[in-house]
Amino acid sequence: MASRNQGHRRSGSKVGSEPCDTSSENDLASDTVQDSVSLKHMDERLLYGLLKSIGRRAVVTLNTGSKISGILYTVGDLHENSTTFSVCIKYPLVEGSASDRTVYKSEYMIIYDKDIAMIKFEHVDMRPLEITETATVSAETSESDTTSAIHQFKTDIAISSARHFKEHALKRWMPDDGNDDQPLESLGDSKENSNRSSHWNQFETNERKFGIHSTFDETLYTTKISKNGPDFQKRLKEAEKIAHEIESQGTHGNVHLAEERGLQVDDSGMDEEDKYSGVFRDAPVASAGPERDSALLHPKGDKILMGLLKNGAHFSDVKPAVSGDNPILRQRAAYYHNDPAVIYSSAINRAAVKTEPTEVSSDPKTSPASVAGSSSVSPPSTVPKRPSVKASSRQPDIKALKEFSAHLKLPGDVPKDILPVISKTHEQKEQSEKGRENQKQRTASARTTPSTAPAIVAAKETVTAPVTASSSIAASTAASASGTPSLPASVPLASPLSPRYSRQSSSQRHRRSPISFFGPDKVPAEIDNSKRNILNGKFSILVKAKIEYEKAENSKEIKNLKANVIIRIERPFATAPTWPSTSEKSYTSFFSRQPEWVPPPMSRKMYFPTQPVPMLAPQTMPPPMMMPTDAPPPIIDRGQLSPQRSPQMGQPFLSNSRSNSNNMQRSPLPHPQQQPLPQQQPPPQQMRMQGPPAQMGGMQMGAMSQYQFVFQQPQFIPLYSPGPMPVNGPIPFYPPAAGMPPPMMPNNGGGSRRNSRNHSTHYNRQ
Amino acid sequence: MPIKSLEPYLFELKTVSNCPLDVLRNAVVGIDVEHYLSRLFTPRKEPNLEAIGGLPMTLKMLMDSDFKFFKDLNVKPIFVFSGLRTAIQYSYLEQAEILSRERTFRHVWDDKVNKEYFNESFRDPDSPLTMRPVMDQFMELLDSKNVEYIVSPFSAWAQLQYMLNEHLINCIFGSTDGLLVEGVDRIILSIEFESKQFKYLDKSNIFSKLNLSPKQFKDISMCIGNGFQPFTLNIFPHIPSQSTFTALHHFVLNGGSIYNTLLGLTDDGRSFEIYMKGCSALRFMPVLKLNGRVEPRQINSDASCLSVPSSGIPNSSGTDSSSIKGTSSEKVPEDMHEFIGQRLPDELFFYQSIGLTTFDLCETLVHSNAVERLPPDMALTSLYRRLVTSDNSLDIRGKTINLLANSLNRYYQFKKLKLTTYFNGSEEYELVQRMSPPIFLSLQPLLIRHATARSFDLVTLLSSLSDDFLAECTIPRKASNSDDTKISTNYELISTSLMRTLLLYGFIKEGEFKFNAWGDALRCIARSSYNSQYLLLVLWFFKQFPDLKLSDLLEPYDLHSINKKHKEQAILISKFVGLFSMNNLSSVNYAYKVSRPLLQFRSVFDKLNSNIGGAVRSNLIALLLLNQDDLDKYERDNSEWRKLILELPFRSTLPSVLLGIISQQFFEMYLDNFDLSKSFASINESFQFVHASSSAELIRGFKCFQEVAGLVKLLGEKGLIVDKEVLELFAQSNEFVDQMLSKSA
Incomplete structure (x- = not known):
């Protein structure tokens, strides 16, 4: 097994491992290789071995001779000259006889290089990854010899492989009434949408439907280009030159990249995720069966990892899989997105799937392309497609594509530069388009009528498939049909023009519109001349008096009183120096003298200031009691609410500035007998573990991925470091003598906070 | 004044959003003048502006360019000036200790005097350009561009909020104070015309990013000071450091409560009182309503603006509880005068809204104290002290206030006033405004009528001055009710006001209505070929200091x-x-x-100038308020009112x-x-x-x-x-x- 030259880099470090097949210690430390190349190989082997050992039981023999066993959690730096090699062990135990085993309190333990005499790993599976995975899966299902580590550590693959996906027969989606010219779905009210022939504005819709104001602003994410600059033209040319240079370079098999550069690639058989978002990995998980071919056996995942771990190793060294078929296709965005709009639309999708008529499922062999083509309606659960079968399945693919293209509606306006390209085919299509249009109007008056915007017809040429050279995709730019948010993902089918197109449409979508700033129905209309003098005649008591007078005169009340017109406005001295009021109370009664309830800080969505202030409010936590506006606060039986907390209930907390007796005077305590100060001080340790891990955000170790090499002592990181910190605010809240209070660990937002209850003993200023 | 120290923090946290300027197309933008000026004149712009006085030299150019953009975008700006200071704002000025702004001024002046070409600015983000000295000329510029403006009764922000809610304006260009104001979701913070975009604050976005509830945000703001409550409360008395928004924000995020801290302070509730007043002022700030009423927005008084015509007995509509309707469930406390100040009549607020402002006098009357702080040169010359505190000056000031109070509620006529100087510590002087008979009666006979002249011209008036002219202009009191006594044109109103001011200042013998020796000198001013108002002011100067x-x-x-x-x-x-x-x-x-010496000399003249201007305006207001039978004042539209105001002499500050x-x-x-x-x-x-x-x-x-x-x-x-x-x-x-x-x- 892998090991390292003891004398070469790190003395005293013995790392060994015990493959499961041999179960014997295999110390290769004596295999001293002077040659640097072979040394490097040794390093890689060691690293590989260590990686494989993660999650296995490890027995670390310390220099003192004692042995600590546990699960290998992670290992440290392996680099040359590094002195920080260490191993992190989970659930450490002091080895010994079963009786005197010592259990460490800490869940994790880091053992540093200098302390390690030898490490022994048990049951390490040195086979390539996918075999391991299979083993893991089988171990999980059969519950055979799985250690706790296997339970604990699961890769994504392991987790997802636990689900057993059944192959579904693919059914082509057909609309209820058979009118397949309808837009598949529409986010908004279809009538409303069809009335607006302009482009689709998702921000506007989002705001109108869900009240979400998008704060997106392109300039926050990119540098604003000043086109007025004196050397703009020059720089533009330069930029174009550089762009050309870059684009003329190879794409290293990256399909997406190639496509972006307008190259023609064979992307058939790839779904959007593979092309645009998926992480490269090629291990077949659920389908580990006869279909596994030799290409998939390459442990590329390991390669990438190794590359990452080695200094200087570059991602690009590892050639990514060209066409990794991911068998698990999901609409991740819809499920992982918190945006209600997306959730909503995905909900619609699911609903649409449910209502999908079964009788039209006459074409079970619909290709994935057409599933994707029916545009996000059904989360495509597909048959894994391999490149080898491409040719045979080409024909149905093209057919489906054609059909799809006829119905594809793209959001946004047609970019002007595309128009001439498409106009030719557009003419051809126009006729049939019109026919459909008429049919639409006839058959579905109650339903959405797509706009009559010109269709984009982009020729798609694929090198490998001669048929597709003539196949075209018609894309109507109907704004009303743009209710399919995942459509842009399928736009690249219309390559090579698609990158330009999507860029254009995205910039349109992100453009801030007046409605997003002013809100719906508040967008200012054109100012006409009558609006020019807005203030005229307004805000004037004189004008009001005149109008009133004229009214009164018309009603002939005053007319006969005087011949000449005299408007008697209310005399200025009639105005008393007091303001009108609707309450007999003083403004001071609007403010409660009771301390307000303060939510525990960490149960709220945590905001981390750029500079954490070691400052805690030494205050009590009164029971949840919102400040009443005009009545004294209701007296709640606080003892009931939180008996432990009652001693300080009514106490305005700021004991640092005033004596407790003062506090008593200023704010009457509902339970005077509870005034004695609490004496018990919860031990800090106790508190450390109280916070539910879920509330610790990303701070607990459990959140770390399996391969994360972190040396940090796994622990709860207190938000507020106790040391004095230079802040421009009131820092020295606590006198140095009293020290800092224990770090706050909130409970479940129930209003009880344990750490600050003893503030009076802690921070007594007097 | 914005919420102190908040704006840089918001930028730091990247909570300020950008938006292309096109979005504002066709919008009506309500603009807080104070904020607009502070945007135009950031500390780096015209750093010596306060040191040479006068109007900013680049103001006109900047406004020209801004308005051009507005016009291109078809944006209609409406400028809203701040009005009177509320009680809490005024009490900020009534501090014996030196204000932070004054400290800055002093410090910068010291540096400027000691180091040549020292270019530190007098302004900093928390104390922007003071609006009042340049206000009148700013109005003039706005008027020349046909841009509408309005002076709010108190806070400009409250007025903007009201106008937004009434859909008069589409959005607001204002300071961070607007984050405290309810019902305003977005605030344009700055407009960058050159880069064709504007920055704005989205309230809900900011609150969520700061992780603060509106109440917590308000509490912090009220502690560090803002436009509604300028005091900076140090809620941690044992920590000498300044309260900043950042520090208090962290305090709150860490589970602290500003409210509870304030409750627990040991300063006899002073801080909490300021907090309460600030919050209440924010909540109940009176605004000028569309119907001309000035009241908090929670109240909608539908009382008739007419007094009962037959009886002549004043209708106590303002206090008539039957006519007051709360428009919301919010109760309005009975002691609003505690945090706003006592109430002035709506008509007076109308004159204020069109620019006929007498802020100093009204504030003195409302808050019972005339505050005199150091001029911008931060030094006290003997001339300046005498101009403020000499018996003669106090007498004239008392008379001016009497003139204003005469038409107001009797409460004001008998209110005890004082003048306090805060030059170096505070010194109190008695300000006598109770006079019997009221000064208005002794001025009343002086009434200048002109058959043809419509607009006012100082030289025309000065050149026609003679004892005969005065005799002609004097109307016996018993005849003062006849139709002849009605004056309504700009010329008549302003000339009468100015002549009465001259009478007040002793250029005309009281009772006899004849020029004294000083008055005779007026005529030679009319012969000046340059600037008669300048010469008139110089004459006034020598009149004020006979023992110079x-x-x-x-x-x-x-x-x-x-x-x-x-x-x-x-x-x-x-x-x-x-x-x-x-x-x-x-x-x-x-x-x-x-x-600095030149500025000190200018300060004396500027003070004199504003005193005279105040007296002229008081006269005009008294004329208008008591001109019950004048139909003309009901006929004027806004532009005619503005014209009247802009023709007033001694209204603008002196040049640099x-x-x-x-x-x-x-x-x-x-x-x-x-x-x-x-x-x-x-x-x-x-x-x-x-x-x-x-x-x-x-x-x-x-x-x-x-x-x-x-x-x-x-x-x-x-x-x-x-x-x-x-x-x-x-x-x-x-x-x-x-x-x-x-x-x-």
Whole structure:
């Protein structure tokens, strides 16, 4: 097994491992290789071995001779000259006889290089990854010899492989009434949408439907280009030159990249995720069966990892899989997105799937392309497609594509530069388009009528498939049909023009519109001349008096009183120096003298200031009691609410500035007998573990991925470091003598906070 | 004033959003003038603005360019000025200790005096450009561009909020204070016309990013000070450090409660009281309603604006509880005067809203205290002190307030007032405004009518002054109810106000309505070929200081010359020339020479100028308020009202002392070599960025000084200036100028 030259880099470090097949210690430390190349190989082997050992039981023999066993959690730096090699062990135990085993309190333990005499790993599976995975899966299902580590550590693959996906027969989606010219779905009210022939504005819709104001602003994410600059033209040319240079370079098999550069690639058989978002990995998980071919056996995942771990190793060294078929296709965005709009639309999708008529499922062999083509309606659960079968399945693919293209509606306006390209085919299509249009109007008056915007017809040429050279995709730019948010993902089918197109449409979508700033129905209309003098005649008591007078005169009340017109406005001295009021109370009664309830800080969505202030409010936590506006606060039986907390209930907390007796005077305590100060001080340790891990955000170790090499002592990181910190605010809240209070660990937002209850003993200023 | 220290913090947290300017197309934008000015004049712009006084030199140019963009976008701006200070804002000024703003001023002045070309600005983000001195000229600029504006009764933000809710405006361009205001979701913080975008604050976004509830945000803001509550409360008394938004924000995020902290403070509830007043002022700030009422937005009074015509008994509509309806469930407390100030009549607020403002006098009346703090030069000269606290000055001030209070509720007429100076610690003076009979009655007979003149012109009025004219203008009191007594045109109203002011200041013998010796001097001013208002002010100056000493005029000075003979003359000339305005100033970011003595001299004149202006306005308001039968005031539309206001004399602040600075530099050279052309060339060169031909302006200034010298000579002849030294120096200076002018010709 892998090991390292003891004398070469790190003395005293013995790392060994015990493959499961041999179960014997295999110390290769004596295999001293002077040659640097072979040394490097040794390093890689060691690293590989260590990686494989993660999650296995490890027995670390310390220099003192004692042995600590546990699960290998992670290992440290392996680099040359590094002195920080260490191993992190989970659930450490002091080895010994079963009786005197010592259990460490800490869940994790880091053992540093200098302390390690030898490490022994048990049951390490040195086979390539996918075999391991299979083993893991089988171990999980059969519950055979799985250690706790296997339970604990699961890769994504392991987790997802636990689900057993059944192959579904693919059914082509057909609309209820058979009118397949309808837009598949529409986010908004279809009538409303069809009335607006302009482009689709998702921000506007989002705001109108869900009240979400998008704060997106392109300039926050990119540098604003000043086109007025004196050397703009020059720089533009330069930029174009550089762009050309870059684009003329190879794409290293990256399909997406190639496509972006307008190259023609064979992307058939790839779904959007593979092309645009998926992480490269090629291990077949659920389908580990006869279909596994030799290409998939390459442990590329390991390669990438190794590359990452080695200094200087570059991602690009590892050639990514060209066409990794991911068998698990999901609409991740819809499920992982918190945006209600997306959730909503995905909900619609699911609903649409449910209502999908079964009788039209006459074409079970619909290709994935057409599933994707029916545009996000059904989360495509597909048959894994391999490149080898491409040719045979080409024909149905093209057919489906054609059909799809006829119905594809793209959001946004047609970019002007595309128009001439498409106009030719557009003419051809126009006729049939019109026919459909008429049919639409006839058959579905109650339903959405797509706009009559010109269709984009982009020729798609694929090198490998001669048929597709003539196949075209018609894309109507109907704004009303743009209710399919995942459509842009399928736009690249219309390559090579698609990158330009999507860029254009995205910039349109992100453009801030007046409605997003002013809100719906508040967008200012054109100012006409009558609006020019807005203030005229307004805000004037004189004008009001005149109008009133004229009214009164018309009603002939005053007319006969005087011949000449005299408007008697209310005399200025009639105005008393007091303001009108609707309450007999003083403004001071609007403010409660009771301390307000303060939510525990960490149960709220945590905001981390750029500079954490070691400052805690030494205050009590009164029971949840919102400040009443005009009545004294209701007296709640606080003892009931939180008996432990009652001693300080009514106490305005700021004991640092005033004596407790003062506090008593200023704010009457509902339970005077509870005034004695609490004496018990919860031990800090106790508190450390109280916070539910879920509330610790990303701070607990459990959140770390399996391969994360972190040396940090796994622990709860207190938000507020106790040391004095230079802040421009009131820092020295606590006198140095009293020290800092224990770090706050909130409970479940129930209003009880344990750490600050003893503030009076802690921070007594007097 | 924005929420202190918040704005940089918001930028730091990237909570300020950008938006292309096109979005504002066709919008009606309500603009908080104070914020607009602070945006135009950031600390780096015109750092010496406060040191030379006057209107910012680049203001007109900046406004021109802004309005051009507005026009291109079809955006209609409406400028909203802040009005009276509320009780809590006023009490901020009533602090004996030096204010932070004054401390900044002092510090910068010290640096400016000690280091040459020291360019630190008097402004900082938390104390932007003070709006009031430039307000009237700003209005003039707005009017010249046909841009509408309104002066809110109190806070501009409250008024903007009301206007937004009434859909008069589409959005608000204002300071961070707006985050405290309910019902305003987005605030345009700044507009960058050049880059065609604007920055705005999205309230909900900011609250969620700061992770604060509106209440917590308000609490923090009320603690660190904002436009509604300017005090900075130190809620951690044992920590001397300043409260900043950042610090308190962290405090709250860490589970602290500002409210509970305030409750627990040991300062006898003072901080909590300020907090309560600030919150209440924010909540119940009265606004000028569309129907002309000034009341908190929670109240909607539908009382008739007419007094009962038959009885003539004043209708107590304002206090009639039956006519008051709360528009919301929010109760309005009965003691709003505690945090807002006592209530003034709606009609007065209307005059204020169109720009006929008497802020100082109204605030004195409402808050019972006339606050006098140091002028922008941060130094107290004897002249300035006398102008504020001499018996004569106090008397006139009392009379002016009496004039204003006369038409108001009796409560104001008998209210005990005081004047407090906070020059160096606080000193109180009694301000007597209770007079019997009221001063208005003694002024009332003076009524100037003119059959043809519509708009006011000072020279026309001054040239027609004579005892006969006065006799003609005086109407016996018993006849004052006849139709003849109605005056309504701009000319009549303003002339009457000005003449009554002259009477108030003692140019006209009281009771007899004849000019005294001072009044006779008025006529010679009319012959001035340059600036009669300037000469009138100089005359007024000598009238105010009958026992003027030469040292009062000369000291302090910072003109350096070895020429003993002409040095004093040069100082005198420079000081008077420095009060004279320059024409066609370039729009330049002035960051050059300053002169503190010149500014001190200007401060005296500026104070006098605003006192006179206040008296003229009080007269006009009294006229308007009591002109019950005048139909004309109901017929005027906004533009006619504005015209009336803009024609008022003594309304705008004095020009900058730039010409005085040029003059001093000229003399520093000229007194050494007596080479006129060389000296002129030198100042032309060193001030070419300010003016194309500084020497021409200086010559104009010299000529004007000759008129001043002529006036002084006349006053000497009449025995109105007794100090021989003063007269002599003026005569010598006049000669000296004569020599130079003849040389240059």
